[in-house]
Amino acid sequence: MARPTPISGFPELLPEQRVVEQHAIDTLRRTFELHGFAGIETRVVEPLDRLAKGGEIDKEIYVLRRLQADDSASDAGLALHFDLTVPFARYVLENAGKLEFPFRRYQVQPVWRGERPQVGRYRQFTQADIDIVGRDELPFHHDVEVMRVMVEAISALPVPPVSFQLNNRKLIQGFYRGLGLTDLTAAIRVIDKLDKLAPEAVAALLVEQVGASEEQAARCLELATIRVGDTSFVERVRALGVTDELLDEGLAELAAVVEGCASAAGERVTVEANLRIARGLDYYTGTVVEIFMEGYEHLKSVGGGGRYDRLADDGRNVYPGVGVSFGLTRTLVPLIADGVLAGSRKVPSAVLVAVADEETRPASDEVARALRSRGVPCEVAPTAARFGKQIRVAERRGIPFVWFVQDDGSHQVKDIRSGDQVAADVAAWVPPAADLRAGTVRPG
RNA sequence: GUGGGUAUAGCUCAGCUGGUAGAGCGCCGCCUUGUGGUGGCGGAUGUCGCGGGUUCGAGUCCCGUUACUCACCCCA
Numbered sequence: 001m002a003r004p005t006p007i008s009g010f011p012e013l014l015p016e017q018r019v020v021e022q023h024a025i026d027t028l029r030r031t032f033e034l035h036g037f038a039g040i041e042t043r044v045v046e047p048l049d050r051l052a053k054g055g056e057i058d059k060e061i062y063v064l065r066r067l068q069a070d071d072s073a074s075d076a077g078l079a080l081h082f083d084l085t086v087p088f089a090r091y092v093l094e095n096a097g098k099l100e101f102p103f104r105r106y107q108v109q110p111v112w113r114g115e116r117p118q119v120g121r122y123r124q125f126t127q128a129d130i131d132i133v134g135r136d137e138l139p140f141h142h143d144v145e146v147m148r149v150m151v152e153a154i155s156a157l158p159v160p161p162v163s164f165q166l167n168n169r170k171l172i173q174g175f176y177r178g179l180g181l182t183d184l185t186a187a188i189r190v191i192d193k194l195d196k197l198a199p200e201a202v203a204a205l206l207v208e209q210v211g212a213s214e215e216q217a218a219r220c221l222e223l224a225t226i227r228v229g230d231t232s233f234v235e236r237v238r239a240l241g242v243t244d245e246l247l248d249e250g251l252a253e254l255a256a257v258v259e260g261c262a263s264a265a266g267e268r269v270t271v272e273a274n275l276r277i278a279r280g281l282d283y284y285t286g287t288v289v290e291i292f293m294e295g296y297e298h299l300k301s302v303g304g305g306g307r308y309d310r311l312a313d314d315g316r317n318v319y320p321g322v323g324v325s326f327g328l329t330r331t332l333v334p335l336i337a338d339g340v341l342a343g344s345r346k347v348p349s350a351v352l353v354a355v356a357d358e359e360t361r362p363a364s365d366e367v368a369r370a371l372r373s374r375g376v377p378c379e380v381a382p383t384a385a386r387f388g389k390q391i392r393v394a395e396r397r398g399i400p401f402v403w404f405v406q407d408d409g410s411h412q413v414k415d416i417r418s419g420d421q422v423a424a425d426v427a428a429w430v431p432p433a434a435d436l437r438a439g440t441v442r443p444g
Numbered sequence: 445g446u447g448g449g450u451a452u453a454g455c456u457c458a459g460c461u462g463g464u465a466g467a468g469c470g471c472c473g474c475c476u477u478g479u480g481g482u483g484g485c486g487g488a489u490g491u492c493g494c495g496g497g498u499u500c501g502a503g504u505c506c507c508g509u510u511a512c513u514c515a516c517c518c519c520a
Contacts, residue, residue, distance in 0.1 A: 005493085005511060060518085083520080115518070116445085127520060291520095303520065327520030356478070384478095391480040404479080416480070 009115070009123030011329060016398070016438075017336050019343030021126075023440045024157055024332060025108055028128050031153035032106035035145075037130055040105050042087040044112075045078040051086055060114045080112040084129040084325065089312040092133055092319055101135040101319075102142060108328070120299035120330045128153075131323030133311055138320040140253060143287040143307055144260035150303070150324040151264040151271065154291070158341060158440050159331060161267065161294040162302065165227075165274040166257055169284050169306070171250025172275070175223055175237070178244030179216050186210045188278040191224050199225070224276035230262070231255040233273045250286075257287055285309040289324060293331060302331045344439045345398025350431045351378035351413070352394040353403045358384050363405050370426045371403075376436065378403075391416055400435045 006012070013021060029039065045064055064078040081087045084107050092099065108128045117123055130149060132142045147164065154162055173184050181187055190205045197205070199221050206217035222240055226233050234251050254273055261271040279288045286307035293302045303326040311321030335341045351371055353364045364380050371378045379399075381390045387404070394402050394416055403424070404412045413429060414421035430436070 008512060111520080113519075116516095118514070121519070125520065299520090300518095301520070325520065330520050354479090386477085387479040388476085389480080390478095393480095395480060402479085407478095414479075419479090419481085421479080 009117030009121075011122055011124070011333050013333075013336070014346075016343035016346040019345075019438045020336055020341050020440045021328065021332055023438075024328060025128070027156050028108065028153050028326070028328075029106065031149065031156055032130055035104075035149045035152075037104045037106040037149070040088075040091065040107055041109060042081070042084070042091050042107065044080055044109070046081050046087055046090060048077045048079040050090060051079050051081065062112045062114055082113045083111055084109060084127055085131070085311075085323065088129070088131060088133075089319070089321075093312050093314050096135070096314065096317070096319075102132050102138055103134075104130070104132045106130045120296075120334050122329055122333075125327065125329035128326045128328050129305075129323060131311075131321050133319050133321040135317050135319055138322065140256070140286075143253065143322045144257050146305075146322050146324060147257055147261050147287070147289060148264045150291075150305075150326065151261050151269050154303075154326065155264070155266060155268045158442060159268075159293065159335060160296065160340070162269050163292050163294070164261065164265075164269065164271045165277045165290045165292065166254060166261070166271065167273065167275055167277040167288050168250040168254040168257075168286055169278070169288055170246050170286055171237070171254055172223075172278060174244040174247030174250050175240075175242050176220070178242040178247055179219055181210060181212055181216060181220075183210055185282070187212070187220065191220065191276055192278060194224060194276055226275040227272055229270065229272045231258055231273070233258075233275065237275070253286060279304060279306060283308045283310065287322060291324075291326070296331075296334060299330055299334060302327050339443050342441055342443050343398075344441045345400075347379070347397045347399060348377040348438050349379045349397070349399050350376055350435050350437070351401040351403050352390065352397075352399045353378060353380045354387060354390045354405070355381045355384040356405065356407075360405065364403075367403055367405060367411070367426050371429075374430060376430055398438075401431055 033039070048061070048063060051061055061082055062080040064080065088105070088107065092103065106129065108126060110124050110126045112124050114123060115121060130146060130153075132138065132146050134142070147166070151164060172188065176184050176187055187206065187210045190202060190209060193205065194202055203214070203217040203221055206212040206220055207214060212220065219240055219242065223237065226236050228236075234255055237247070237251060258271060258273050265271045277288055277290050279290065284306040286309070288306035289304055290301040291303035293299065296302070303324060305322075305324035307320075307322040309320045310318055312319040332341065351368075353367045353371075355361050355364045361380070361384070368378050368380050381393060383389075385393075391402050391414070394400075400415060400417060402414045402416055404414065404421075406412060411424050411426050411429075412421050413424040
């Protein structure tokens with residue numbers, strides 16, 4: 001059979017690359033759990049009518065169908081989830097009686113979208129989400145909290161610096177209302193084009209499509225170009241002379257989030273108020289965030305999220321939520337491809353136990369057993385080849401140590417990077433902590 | 445969904461106006477008979493994406509097809 005070819009948009013990693021992803025997941029999980037977020041995993045399918053809400057994303061949904069399905073099949077109308085928020089909202093409703101609110105959870109799972117793949121854009125990709133959801137109400141301080149947790153989580157990853165660009169929908173909405181603009185959605189859509197169009201062109205569109213006066217359009221642009229790393233945006237917005245209650249509320253909230261995240265931020269993660277960030281999705285009602293990675297701005301955001309006052313609604317209760325999503329695949333796959341990140345070795349083993357000849361393989365097996373009993377990952381040489389070849393087996397796999405059982409029954413362990421070989425006690429030897437497990441390295 | 449590019453060894457690629465396929469790296473062996481890496485010598489490997497056409501002859505030209513890839517759209 002001819003060699004199979006990859007399927008575009010469905011990335012697969014080699015073992016030494018998977019190490020990077022696994023390490024990132026472990027790191028995120030540690031931070032999430034430190035903050036009391038519970039891990040859940042939802043099924044990968046949802047009823048199609050729950051996923052399809054009339055958005056453009058609809059046509060990107062993969063539906064599930066049995067090859068021999070007839071119309072009455074019970075799996076008719078199932079589809080793969082395209083994010084983790086919709087399944088989570090459903091999960092909350094389904095288990096509302098068994099969950100404690102406010103409920104905080106993290107979730108790291110693949111999602112599927114039938115888009116045309118490109119760099120950083122896949123049809124199957126893994127997201128890491130954290131959300132906090134309340135019943136009927138969710139105090140604002142959770143907005144600050146959830147952003148802080150993600151700032152901390154990403155800070156612990158060995159990725160290039162990332163930037164949290166924060167805004168608040170109340171601020172935008174209040175500003176536009178105070179300005180006298182009515183079609184908020186249209187205005188946001190036009191402002192979003194600042195990426196591609198010159199400010200003058202955007203202003204023209206505001207006049208044409210949103211019905212703004214030239215004066216109003218100018219004000220909108222002034223707002224949209226405010227971008228600062230502290231709370232000084234409050235004064236700058238006020239200076240624009242628009243007054244509105246909702247605007248005040250939005251300003252206060254955004255200031256609180258920016259300030260709250262500042263102490264968690266550092267060299268690896270910066271936080272800014274960027275008043276042109278809106279996010280396309282309609283369900284955001286307050287805090288919004290988009291995350292960008294330095295040197296990888298062409299990927300667009302590597303994460304995003306915000307506040308949604310109606311995450312879920314069962315008719316009796318509403319469940320407001322606030323959350324952030326981090327695109328693991330989008331972040332990691334390009335970094336791995338560029339050689340920015342790599343696995344430290346191809347196998348978990350820290351030690352290869354050499355085999356002198358097949359008659360003494362049991363002695364080598366015994367060494368491995370002893371090492372494993374102390375938590376040292378190791379494997380026994382596949383063949384009793386010349387020692388030079390056995391060392392090469394280790395070298396190819398990136399295994400740092402080779403263990404030899406001498407003819408007289410004594411033991412030696414060799415660090416094949418330095419060539420140093422020393423006597424070792426099979427009942428006590430452990431590798432340096434840095435060599436114990438495969439990890440992520442930055443070759444560049 | 446729309447438009448462009450590409451497809452040759454494990455990898456990166458060369459192969460001119462058509463004449464039975466190459467390099468570098470990697471891999472294997474030996475120099476080196478129980479200790480790798482450097483060096484020297486030797487060696488193996490391809491349905492040239494797939495199908496059809498033109499031709500005495502196609503990796504090369506034409507048509508089709510599939511896959512990958514880039515851009516638009518949109519998003520993590």
